[in-house]
Amino acid sequence: MDAQTKLKKAHLALMRHPETVLYxxxxxxxxSEVVDKGCPTAYTDxxxxxxxxxxxxxxxxxxxxxxxxHENLHVMLKH
Numbered sequence: 901m902d903a904q905t906k907l908k909k910a911h912l913a914l915m916r917h918p919e920t921v922l923y924x925x926x927x928x929x930x931x932s933e934v935v936d937k938g939c940p941t942a943y944t945d946x947x948x949x950x951x952x953x954x955x956x957x958x959x960x961x962x963x964x965x966x967x968x969x970h971e972n973l974h975v976m977l978k979h
Contacts, residue, residue, distance in 0.1 A: 903956035910965040926976045
């Protein structure tokens, strides 16, 4: 599965899960994009989220979901 598809599936899985559905609004803020350069793992600028393609390629869908939740918690908590 390519990184962009994995990222979308992770977002949808989190938005459908009863324990993480309340974070859906935060996940819809800003852009969530896969980038090829300048991002060895993942980061947020407090609004937009960027994920390194090579890094995502090495993760399972479950690990990607955790990463998406992690980055969105940074946005929510204004880190």
